[in-house]
Amino acid sequence: MDTSTLALVLLACCATGWFVLAGADIGTGMLLPYLGGSAAERRLVIASFAPFFLGNEVWLIATAGVLTGCFPDLEGALLTGQFPALVVLLTGWVVRDLGLWSRGRGPGRRWRALCDGAVTAGSWTLALATGWLLTAVLTGRPYEPAGGPVAVLGALAVAALFAAHGLSFAALRLTGVPYERARRLVGRSRRPWHSFALTAVLLGGLPLAAGHVLAPGGHAADPATLRLLVPVLLAVMVPMVAVQAWIWRLFRHRVTGASYL
Template identity: 40%
Template sequence: MEVIWFVFFAALLAGYFALEGFDLGVGLLLPLLGRTRETRDRMVAAVAPYVLANEVWLVAVAGTLFGVYPLLEGEVLFGLYPLVVAMLLSWIVRDAGLWFRRRLDGSAWRGFWDAAIAFGSLGLSFGWGMALYAAATGFESPPVHPLGVLLGVVMTLLFALHGWTFLAWRTPGEFGGTRSGRALLGTGLVAAIPALGVLAGAMPYLLGHSAPPATLNVLSVMVLPFAPIMLGAQIWVWRTFRPGKDAFRFPSFF
């Protein structure tokens, strides 16, 4: 049962990096590619249908982490407390930008919230790199370390590449290129590699510090039946908003 939950947790974490990665990447590219208000509107509209569905994966990751590996809760929350707070604030700022940018019609208003989207995306991307470094060292090294900063830069660049590939797939030709679904899948896998590498190294520790078998059995009954529903909803979103089918039917609140 411990192995099954480890595989499930790894799949959730990889899914989050591969899916939320292009959301963050588009936010990172907003100041670079969005040189006009109309262009920024197109970039946000392209990613809008996927944001909420992608964020569900992070909720699932957090729930699985604290349910299956309860001993890590203290290490993650207390060992990385400042970083976790900074990432949560970045998440709030990014989502606030998505929700509020169209509440009023004005260049200053839109510009402020577009900057919030970019800043929040940068904080999350950079923060994930530093968090992965701390996890790779068993939380014995602080995330603000030259290697942690380097990994933060790497994750930011990987997410930016993934975001550009998404735009080139979602809106062919509008942002300097056209990419296929396979290319998008490829950059998604590349974005997830650092997280999977850390998990692979931590596998012996995680398997040895899983929750008791009785707890895992209860979680299996309560959680695993809902996994196909989450996956099915994700498939529905991608099929509904894929290029060439309702290509510009975007949620009005973004």
Template identity: 50%
Template sequence: MDILWTVLFAVLLIGYFALEGANIGLGMLLPALGRTQEGRDRIVAAMAPFVLAGEVWLVAVAGTLFGVYPQAEGEVLFGLYPLVVCLLVSWIVRDAGLWFRRRADGPAWRAGWDRMICLGSWGLALSWGAALTALATGLSITPAALAGAAALAALLAFHGRAFASWLLPGGAAGTVATGTTTVATGTTEAAGELSGAVLGGAAGRLPGPAAGAGRGAAALAGTACLAAAPAAALLAGTAPWLLEHTAPADTLNVLSLMILPCAPLMAGAQVWVWRTFGPRRAADRFPSFF
């Protein structure tokens, strides 16, 4: 049973970075991909359903850590307390930007909360990168954590750029059609240059608005693997440590009866969200609360 829960924990953590990582990366690039307020409104409206679905993975990861690995949870929270605080603050700031940006009218109000979305997304990326590096180096925050933070931020920005190219009908930074009105949100080349500056030029080669849906989906799958690779590598190296810190068998049996039946529902809900709010659907067919 302990091996089953370790595999499930790995799936949840990898799934978080592969799916929610796309939203984090898109939030990081929001000011560049949405050069006008209308463009940013469209990007946020398109990504909002995926944000809500992606956060389920984080809640599941935290719940599994607390329930299945109570000793490991204490060591992680104590050893990485500053990074955990940064993660929580960044999460709150990013979500506050999403929830509050349309609670009042006025360009200054929305622009301010859009900055909070970007700031919180960068905070999440950097904090996660530093935390994963610290976990890999024995729960110690060293200068190497800065390199890990920068590396994961680059991977998530790369992932967010691919997500934008796949999700938005006119391209994340191209000419976006909103009903009968066309809103210019910059050029694809400009977004490619920004992403290239962050990622060493690689993002500029991602498929743009003219690319086929299959090519965009393939690029998104590839960047999802890259975004989840650091977490997968960490899990591979720390699996023995996790198994040593697993809760007693009786606890795992109770958790299995309570939680495992919900796993198919969670997976099915994720599939439904990605099929329902995918390209050419979310921003055009459904109203957005964000």
């Protein structure tokens, strides 16, 4: 397998990893007001994805790194063409993380309610911005923002898929009343991970479909650059996957109490 093909595989793995893994905590954050009716319940909901969200975000950073290093022409064109969507996406990311980190560090219920609102709003913004960007790519216009009803419907459809993925994740992780709320929508299957697997496959297919449209192989860096970068990226990818697997195994049980957030 040549270096350009390896670079494509790395890009696909990183992008798919972010959609599937980070999609779980983004979707759960979107449903925070529904799953958590009280401050204590919302803290339990946040505890369900608190151990994962930082590690999950690494996959988005890795995607940007592979795109910039191995496919610089495509990265530049997307950055220019999808600048509005990317600004909205990053804004949602910052707002969501600010709410998560600040929730347990301020006084009073109003502060926690404000932070919970930031988590929810930031999560929705992230999901909608991702849908807006994907709509432009999948409709064959990757170098300009999508507009009109197609953009609205595409953004809402992707956001709904994020929410469904988060709901399935919540059904696997929560206990008590929040779990019952999640299970009410997911269903009472004896194997709730089936729903999570289904939404993971659907979400993971989105970046692969976008990659098919973009055909990044035609925008690869020169062979000398790829021969330098790809082995380094592969060396980084192995421990990244190992640590991610270890985290998900370590925190595989349902949550019963609050986290540090």
